[in-house]
Amino acid sequence: MHAxxxxxxxxVHFIDGDHAAxxxxxxxxxxxxxxxxxxxxxxxxxxxxxxxxxVGGVFIQMEDELAxxxxxxxxxxxxxxxxxxxxxxxxxxxxxxxxxxxxxxTPCVWIDVQRCGPSTGVPTGxxxxxxxxxxxxxxxxxxxxxxxPNSPQECFDLTVRAFNLTETWRVxxxxxxxxxxxHMTERVDIPRPEDxxxxxxxxxxxxxxxYQVYGTTPEDLVPEMTKxxxxxxxxxxxxxxxxxxxxxxxxxxxxxxxxxxxxxIQQNADQLVDVRxxxxxxxxxxxxxxxxxxxxxxxxxxxARAKGVKVGSARLVIAWPFPAKRMQELARTAKVxxxxxxxxxxxxxxxxxxxxxxxxVVSVPHAGGSVHDVETILSAIMEASR
Amino acid sequence: xxxxxxxxxxxxxxxxDNPVLPFLRKxxxxxxxxxxxxxxxxxxxxxxxLADSGMDMxxxxxxxxxxxxxxxxxxLNLDSFHTTHGRAIPFATGLKLANPNLKxxxxxxxxxxxxxxxxxxxxxxxxxxxxxxxxxxNFTYGMTGGQVAPxxxxxxxxxxxxxxxxxxxxxxxxxxxxxxxxxVARWTVYHVRQLAKAMxxxxxxxxxxxxxxxxxxxxxxxxxxxxxxxxxQVKYYKERSQIKNGAETKDVGLTFQGxxxxxxxxxxxxxxxxxxxxxxxxxxxxxxxxxxxG
Ligand SMILES: Cc1ncc(C[n+]2csc(CCOP(=O)(O)OP(=O)(O)O)c2C)c(N)n1
Ligand code: SF4
Numbered sequence: 001m002h003a004x005x006x007x008x009x010x011x012v013h014f015i016d017g018d019h020a021a022x023x024x025x026x027x028x029x030x031x032x033x034x035x036x037x038x039x040x041x042x043x044x045x046x047x048x049x050x051x052x053x054x055v056g057g058v059f060i061q062m063e064d065e066l067a068x069x070x071x072x073x074x075x076x077x078x079x080x081x082x083x084x085x086x087x088x089x090x091x092x093x094x095x096x097x098x099x100x101x102x103x104x105x106t107p108c109v110w111i112d113v114q115r116c117g118p119s120t121g122v123p124t125g126x127x128x129x130x131x132x133x134x135x136x137x138x139x140x141x142x143x144x145x146x147x148x149p150n151s152p153q154e155c156f157d158l159t160v161r162a163f164n165l166t167e168t169w170r171v172x173x174x175x176x177x178x179x180x181x182x183h184m185t186e187r188v189d190i191p192r193p194e195d196x197x198x199x200x201x202x203x204x205x206x207x208x209x210x211y212q213v214y215g216t217t218p219e220d221l222v223p224e225m226t227k228x229x230x231x232x233x234x235x236x237x238x239x240x241x242x243x244x245x246x247x248x249x250x251x252x253x254x255x256x257x258x259x260x261x262x263x264x265i266q267q268n269a270d271q272l273v274d275v276r277x278x279x280x281x282x283x284x285x286x287x288x289x290x291x292x293x294x295x296x297x298x299x300x301x302x303x304a305r306a307k308g309v310k311v312g313s314a315r316l317v318i319a320w321p322f323p324a325k326r327m328q329e330l331a332r333t334a335k336v337x338x339x340x341x342x343x344x345x346x347x348x349x350x351x352x353x354x355x356x357x358x359x360x361v362v363s364v365p366h367a368g369g370s371v372h373d374v375e376t377i378l379s380a381i382m383e384a385s386r
Numbered sequence: 387x388x389x390x391x392x393x394x395x396x397x398x399x400x401x402x403d404n405p406v407l408p409f410l411r412k413x414x415x416x417x418x419x420x421x422x423x424x425x426x427x428x429x430x431x432x433x434x435x436l437a438d439s440g441m442d443m444x445x446x447x448x449x450x451x452x453x454x455x456x457x458x459x460x461x462l463n464l465d466s467f468h469t470t471h472g473r474a475i476p477f478a479t480g481l482k483l484a485n486p487n488l489k490x491x492x493x494x495x496x497x498x499x500x501x502x503x504x505x506x507x508x509x510x511x512x513x514x515x516x517x518x519x520x521x522x523x524n525f526t527y528g529m530t531g532g533q534v535a536p537x538x539x540x541x542x543x544x545x546x547x548x549x550x551x552x553x554x555x556x557x558x559x560x561x562x563x564x565x566x567x568x569x570v571a572r573w574t575v576y577h578v579r580q581l582a583k584a585m586x587x588x589x590x591x592x593x594x595x596x597x598x599x600x601x602x603x604x605x606x607x608x609x610x611x612x613x614x615x616x617x618x619q620v621k622y623y624k625e626r627s628q629i630k631n632g633a634e635t636k637d638v639g640l641t642f643q644g645x646x647x648x649x650x651x652x653x654x655x656x657x658x659x660x661x662x663x664x665x666x667x668x669x670x671x672x673x674x675x676x677x678x679x680g
Contacts, residue, residue, distance in 0.1 A: 032484055034476075053667045054674050058483045060659075062476060063509040070473040071480035074449070077467065078484025100470050228447045228465035228481060229488050235411070235460055237468035246414060247460065247468075 003027045003160075003196035006055050013188045017155040017181040018043035020188045021111055022051070024159025025083050027196050030109070031057030032080040034071035036064055036090060039123045040179040041113035044085045069094035073106045077236065079227035081163060081201075083109040088117045091130055092137070098172055099138035100238045102261065105170040105214070105223060107201065109162045110134075112174055113182040114342075116368035126179035127368030128291055128342040134174050135320055141258060143265035145272060146174040146320040148290040152186045158317070164199035165272075169264055170222050176319065178342065180292040180371060201225055208232050213245040214257075221264040265321055273323035276315045279305070283312030285384050286334040288327070288351055290316040292371055293340050300377035309385045319347060327354035336384040340364035340377045360384070406433035409443070411463045418457055422616020424601025425455050425522050427575040429462075431599075432493070432520065434578075435585030446489045446589070449478040451498035454528035454603075458493045472502030475510045478517050486660055486679030489518070489589060496523040496537040500556055504536070511565035511594045513659040518588040518595040521558060524603035532606030541642040542611045557639035558598045559651050568593035570635060570652035574600040574623035577648060584650060593658050600646065613643070 007026035015023070022044045025033070033052070035045035049059045057080070062068040065086055072082040086094065091112050101108050116122035117129045134146055145165050147158045159175055166173040204211050204224035213234040216223045226232045235245040240257055242248040265272070278301070280286055285304075289297040294315040304311045314330065316323065327337075337359055339348040348363040355361060364380045366372050410433070419426050436443065443464060450459035452471035459466040469477045474492045482490045492499070499507055499521050510517060526544060527533040534544040537558065538551045547553075562570045569591050573581040581599060588595040602608055602619030613619060622643060631649040638647040657665065660679060667675040
């Protein structure tokens with residue numbers, strides 16, 4: 001399916017990442033946003049509030065993030081494509097509803113423009129502090145998908161993709177921006193509607209009585225969806241449930257339900273991962289990075305190459321599910337992995353886990369508040385190559 | 387009972403012509419509520435209101451939070467959502483705004499709606515979100531074992547108030563009224579007909595409707611405070627209730643086993659959130675705006 005022209009601002013724009021993400025959402029068909037302002041994500045909802053009355057949707061500024069993160073789920077079951085937008089402290093408040101979205105298989109996009117934590121931290125400073133929170137922050141076992149744009153253009157493109165992924169897999173999908181990506185202004189090309197591929201919700205054609213809200217087949221782990229008002233008389237609960245959506249908290253059913261929900265992503269991880277590589281074929285050193293850090297890392301890689309070091313870049317466009325298999329393959333040829341991140345070392349643990357014992361892994365942490373100096377990453381590469 | 391019907395038929399199991407049966411998910415019965423609990427009685431009134439309203443059941447959705455009352459959603463044969471603790475109102479807000487044709491009913495406990503959910507309650511009333519909110523007030527947290535609630539009156543013992551409650555309880559009709567609800571009523575589960583009528587009116591009213599239902603929790607609240615069983619509590623409701631329609635909500639606060647003012651306290655008109663949005667954008671944006679959900 002193609003994008004609804006109403007939401008697509010085709011053309012060349014000079015806008016920041018926050019605004020580009022909003023345009024991506026509109027192009028993808030998002031017609032309901034519930035938000036609560038927090039720096040540095042606010043511009044996304046401000047733009048949405050201005051644009052949506054002309055596009056036929058609703059924006060509502062809720063009383064807090066708890067409300068925002070569940071209002072979107074009500075709206076998804078009312079039939080809309082939905083999103084909420086926040087930053088660190090807001091994300092912490094939303095965590096219970098991340099679990100609810102996962103267990104109820106509610107398609108929804110969550111944009112997290114990351115800032116420095118912990119707590120109120122540095123509200124206006126960039127960071128990549130929430131990478132583990134989105135993966136582990138809600139109680140229980142769950143899976144999400146997380147994309148990491150490194151430019152305003154990618155804020156647009158990956159937001160469209162985030163919507164397509166959430167409709168396809170029915171798990172919450174995160175766009176992990178950071179303050180720099182959110183606030184930097186660059187050229188953004190918005191294609192024509194017919195050039196934007198949009199995934200429609202997997203609506204059921206089954207009749208009331210035949211349809212089961214969580215009915216699936218072993219081949220297809222993602223159930224078909226309906227919405228309130230369509231006559232299916234669905235029941236949706238955060239309790240462990242059966243195919244009908246009714247609570248069934250028996251041990252075998254807990255295992256069956258959670259197994260399928262986790263399996264949806266784990267069994268399909270290979271088709272989800274997205275690692276962009278540059279000169280990794282002959283690399284002794286591989287720099288693994290994501291988001292804005294990947295652009296600083298690239299500058300360091302250029303300089304190291306100029307000094308004769310065989311170094312390449314592996315950028316995580318999709319950070320979750322983590323591309324463990326690809327890291328293992330790279331570890332067959334590379335000796336060292338260098339992992340710069342704007343946190344004290346989060347995704348580096350995943351790299352370590354993937355290549356355990358096969359290659360060395362070096363963390364290049366940054367507490368946040370600004371991006372890495374090129375020199376810091378460069379000297380880590382030089383050190384690692386010795 | 388003489389067997390007039392096929393013994394395997396549902397009608398026989400549940401009573402011959404139970405008028406509320408079509409509104410229940412028969413395959414989920416028996417329910418989890420204790421004998422004498424008032425939640426089921428309130429639900430009976432709600433089903434009668436559904437029947438009397440003549441509305442299309444496919445266009446009514448029910449949303450609950452967590453708690454004994456929160457289980458209500460799961461027993462009703464409507465599109466039903468059992469959400470998180472305290473968050474039924476914002477979920478319902480999203481559902482309503484996504485599909486304005488739906489009548490969305492929130493049905494939950496006093497702790498759920500006015501403790502953890504208090505902020506959402508206030509703001510939905512302020513916005514005049516088009517929701518009907520039914521609050522079953524048993525003065526306690528039932529599902530977690532009888533802890534103090536924001537509605538517990540001064541005096542009674544609760545597991546987390548072992549020497550008696552010393553906190554002031556909410557006067558819920560006053561709170562709803564002050565926040566802007568367009569319809570506010572209180573009934574007890576003794577007043578099943580009046581309650582059903584209020585619920586029917588609530589279903590047909592546009593805007594934020596609040597109905598408080600006083601209901602016994604014999605297992606925890608009554609037993610702990612030596613108030614007898616469910617029937618004893620209903621007797622108390624019968625003896626001490628006074629119907630005062632139009633009463634000032636500031637005067638209807640509750641005390642421990644004291645007098646109870648019941649009735650329809652507020653019934654007024656205010657534009658709903660969606661009406662205000664449509665009207666405002668229509669004015670400001672002119673042709674660029676297309677009425678939403680109209
Ligand atoms: C976030 C969260 N906190 C606490 C709980 C535990 N909890 C479940 S029900 C409940 C109270 C319910 O009380 P009330 O709303 O009065 O309903 P009742 O059971 O009395 O009908 C609590 C605190 C929870 N489920 N989720
Ligand atoms: S614990 Fe109380 S509120 Fe809960 S079902 Fe039993 S009687 Fe009802």
